[in-house]
Amino acid sequence: MPKIKTNSGAKKRFALTGSGKIKRKHAFKSHILTKKTKKQKRNLTHSGLVANADVNSVKAMLGMK
Secondary structure, three states: OOOOOOOHHHHHHOEEOOOOOEEEOOOOOOOOOOOOOHHHHHHHHOOEEOOOOOHHHHHHHOOOO
16 A cells, blocks of 8 residues: 655644644735734734644644544
8 A cells, every 4th residue: 555645735834743733823924914913913923723623634634644
């Protein structure tokens, strides 16, 4: 049986934490920043966690399942 290929886009966007959760970055922080407030840009800087509903599909893209 062949090996499962990791999704190249997913491996650039997600990272695993020490406890096994999947870390992600916020969207809307790359361009068109002039119309966004300082507070909005500051809050988008922090990383978040992948929602429970999406964990299985992200793990499948990363070849973990």
